[in-house]
Amino acid sequence: MALLELRNVTKCYNSASTALSDVSFSVREGEFVSVIGPSGAGKSTMLRCINRMIEVTGGEIYFDGVIVSKLNKRDLRKLRTKIGMIFQHYNLVDRLTVIENVLHGRLGYKSTLAGVLGRYSQEEKGQAFRIIKFLGLNEQVYSRCDQLSGGQKQRVGIARALVQNPKMILCDEPIASLDPNASKIIMDHLRNVSTGMGITMIVNLHQVNVALKYSDRIIGVNKGKVVFDGSPAELTPERIYDIYGSESGDLIVDLGERNAS
Amino acid sequence: MQIEESIKGWGQLSSDEIADTPVRPLNRSSFAMRIILLILSVLTIYALSTIDYNSVDIKKAVSDTLSNFKTMFLQPYSHRFSLPDAFYGVVVTMGLAFLTTLFGGIIALFLGLLAAQNLGLKQVANIIKVFVAFIRAVPTILWVLIFAVSAGLGSAAAVIGMTFHSVSYLTKAYSESFEDLDRSVIEALMASGANWWQIVFQAVIPSSVTYLLSWTFLRFEINFANAVAMGAAAGAAGIGFDLFMASGFYFDLREVGLITYFILAFAMALESLSTNMKGRLRKRI
Numbered sequence: 001m002a003l004l005e006l007r008n009v010t011k012c013y014n015s016a017s018t019a020l021s022d023v024s025f026s027v028r029e030g031e032f033v034s035v036i037g038p039s040g041a042g043k044s045t046m047l048r049c050i051n052r053m054i055e056v057t058g059g060e061i062y063f064d065g066v067i068v069s070k071l072n073k074r075d076l077r078k079l080r081t082k083i084g085m086i087f088q089h090y091n092l093v094d095r096l097t098v099i100e101n102v103l104h105g106r107l108g109y110k111s112t113l114a115g116v117l118g119r120y121s122q123e124e125k126g127q128a129f130r131i132i133k134f135l136g137l138n139e140q141v142y143s144r145c146d147q148l149s150g151g152q153k154q155r156v157g158i159a160r161a162l163v164q165n166p167k168m169i170l171c172d173e174p175i176a177s178l179d180p181n182a183s184k185i186i187m188d189h190l191r192n193v194s195t196g197m198g199i200t201m202i203v204n205l206h207q208v209n210v211a212l213k214y215s216d217r218i219i220g221v222n223k224g225k226v227v228f229d230g231s232p233a234e235l236t237p238e239r240i241y242d243i244y245g246s247e248s249g250d251l252i253v254d255l256g257e258r259n260a261s
Numbered sequence: 262m263q264i265e266e267s268i269k270g271w272g273q274l275s276s277d278e279i280a281d282t283p284v285r286p287l288n289r290s291s292f293a294m295r296i297i298l299l300i301l302s303v304l305t306i307y308a309l310s311t312i313d314y315n316s317v318d319i320k321k322a323v324s325d326t327l328s329n330f331k332t333m334f335l336q337p338y339s340h341r342f343s344l345p346d347a348f349y350g351v352v353v354t355m356g357l358a359f360l361t362t363l364f365g366g367i368i369a370l371f372l373g374l375l376a377a378q379n380l381g382l383k384q385v386a387n388i389i390k391v392f393v394a395f396i397r398a399v400p401t402i403l404w405v406l407i408f409a410v411s412a413g414l415g416s417a418a419a420v421i422g423m424t425f426h427s428v429s430y431l432t433k434a435y436s437e438s439f440e441d442l443d444r445s446v447i448e449a450l451m452a453s454g455a456n457w458w459q460i461v462f463q464a465v466i467p468s469s470v471t472y473l474l475s476w477t478f479l480r481f482e483i484n485f486a487n488a489v490a491m492g493a494a495a496g497a498a499g500i501g502f503d504l505f506m507a508s509g510f511y512f513d514l515r516e517v518g519l520i521t522y523f524i525l526a527f528a529m530a531l532e533s534l535s536t537n538m539k540g541r542l543r544k545r546i
Contacts, residue, residue: 051452080454091449093464104463108454115459164453 002026002062003168003200004050009059011045011224019045020224023059029167030198032191034211037221038244043204046221047170050202051083052076064167081108084161084169084199088176090153094146098137098156101145102128105163124163131159135189151182158189168200169193176206183207187214208240329514337518341511347500347520351527354499357488361420362481365427370473372428373435374461379444389432396429401487405495419497423487427480434480438472439465471543478535485531489524500524 005026011019019042027033035043048054050061052068061068063079071079084105092101106124107115120128132141135155140148145156154174161169171190175183191214194201205211211218212232220228220235220243227242228235285291375381376389396404405422412418442465450460466473492501500520507516 053448053452077454077456080452083452085449085452087445087449089443089445091443091445093446093468095468095470104450104455105453107450107456107459107463110459112456112458115455116462118463160449160453170452 003029003031003064004202005062006046006050007060007062009046009049009061010057011042011049011054012057018224020049020056023221023224023226025219025226025229027168027200027202029200030194032194032201032214032216033203033219034215034217035202035204035219035221036206036208036211036243037227039206041221042224043221044172045224047085047172047202047204050170051080051085077108081164082167084164084166086154086157086161086169086171086174088173090150090157092145092153092156092160095144097142097144098132098148098159099125099128099141101156102132102159102163105160108164128159128163131162135159149182150178151185154178154182154186155189158186158193162193162197162199166199168202171201171203173204173206175210183210190214208235332514333518333521335518336515337522339507339513339516339519341513342503342507342516342519347503347523350498350500350503351523354488354492354501355485355527355531357416357419357423357491357497357499358481358484361423361427361488362477362484364420364424365431365480365484366477368424368428369431369435372432373439374465376432376436377439377465378436379440379442379447380457380461380465386436390436393429393432396425397433399426401426402490402494405491405497409495414496416497419488419491419495422495423484423491426487427484430483431476431480434476435469435473438469438476441472442468474539474542478539481535482528482532485528 007024009023010021013019023042023046035046037043045054049056050063050068052071056069064082066075066079068076068079093104100118103118103120103124106120106128110120129138129141132138135158137152137155137159140152145153148156157174158169169190174190175186178186187210190201190203193199203211203215212235215232218228218230218232218235219226220239222243222245228239372389372393376386376393378386401423404425405419408421408425409415409418412421446464446468447460450464455463488497488499489501489504491497492499492503493505494501496502500523504517504520504524507513507520
């Protein structure tokens with residue numbers, strides 16, 4: 001059964017510019033989906049429409065049996081607790097410690113007062129520590145986030161999303177500011193989370209070869225339209241040309257790895 | 262090949278085209294700036310050359326002033342005034358400063374949250390900012406005198422008027438500190454389902470707390486100076502009132518000197534104390 005379904009989703013910022021036009025696809029539970037496409041193609045907008053950080057102008061989004069655009073404020077908050085989100089610039093509170101940042105993921109489940117005072121239950125703290133340990137950050141639990149490296153910050157970002165007990169995680173270019181080494185660690189973690197915990201992943205990516213290596217399915221977006229939707233094996237150089245609008249020979253894409261394996 | 266050609270292109274560019282282009286071209290704003298500076302300097306020269314000071318003997322005026330300063334600062338002494346009295350006066354003044362900073366800080370915290378562009382509605386933020394700018398444009402002493410109409414001259418009017426001005430000052434300072442926090446951090450917490458109050462207390466205030474502290478301490482020092490002036494001008498008691506009595510009522514220059522030294526010493530102690538406290542609080546946060 002589809003966990004997420006987009007039907008004819010359209011988003012216009014004003015009458016002149018259309019960010020998304022007629023986007024339709026569905027995602028199964030536990031699937032690892034990469035979204036690729038040139039900058040400004042609407043990848044980020046699409047991701048943010050799913051948890052309604054951006055309101056759509058047309059079409060419907062179904063998540064876990066509910067219509068996202070019809071939810072009221074309270075139900076929207078409940079929906080957002082079920083969808084984690086990871087960002088290119090990590091978006092952590094730099095002055096707080098790792099554990100405090102991770103526990104922010106629980107705020108959606110708490111009453112206003114408990115959240116304001118930062119009162120977390122023993123169970124929540126235990127879970128946060130387990131996730132931090134799982135991501136290999138147990139030495140940094142009490143260090144401030146501005147002292148961490150980029151890769152470590154992104155792992156805190158993943159931990160913050162995981163502590164929500166999400167059904168799905170949206171990743172907005174999670175490795176775009178990281179070096180290749182840290183990128184590999186982050187992508188491995190995302191893949192493990194997806195297969196190990198059965199959490200659906202939607203990942204915006206700039207690196208085609210990373211998308212080829214890690215995903216179950218790739219969606220190509222160009223000028224607000226879905227121009228490719230299929231398995232990594234189906235993504236031929238011609239298809240890449242469709243998505244990016246240039247010969248794949250011109251692009252810095254390494255297709256050799258896939259052919260070798 | 263291509264790169265070499267483009268390098269050659271750069272070389273040509275630097276040799277002939279750049280030579281006589283000014284770095285800052287004369288546009289409208291820089292032209293207006295120059296005109297204003299010119300007018301101001303002409304006015305200054307005119308005013309200085311036509312000023313009427315023929316009834317003042319400059320030599321005598323300077324020497325009188327210097328001798329007054331000498332009595333004031335080199336022979337400070339008081340026969341009406343004991344140390345505990347002076348100390349009590351300063352404590353009253355400090356109480357005034359503390360109270361107004363505390364009230365002002367609490368009110369400004371909430372107004373500052375509403376006035377921060379990244380937290381609230383843009384219209385609300387702008388309305389508060391304009392309103393607060395208006396309050397700030399009027400000096401503290403005028404607000405105290407305005408409130409004195411209803412509350413009568415004295416400490417009540419001074420507290421209300423100084424709080425009023427502190428609120429406007431701190432609201433601007435606080436809201437700008439809040440705006441320092443990246444919009445994206447707020448977005449991240451919203452995406453996880455946190456509500457506005459939770460985001461404010463879990464992300465916004467923790468990230469800006471050191472700014473908030475330093476602005477508050479700065480305002481406390483300003484309020485101490487204001488409280489001295491209010492004591493003299495609005496009869497709000499404290500050391501300022503004693504200073505006013507000594508100078509305007511008893512014409513006792515030596516006592517004025519003594520009180521000035523006392524205020525100076527206290528202000529310095531206050532300054533070092535606040536720096537110390539700030540440092541300690543920062544370490545803990």
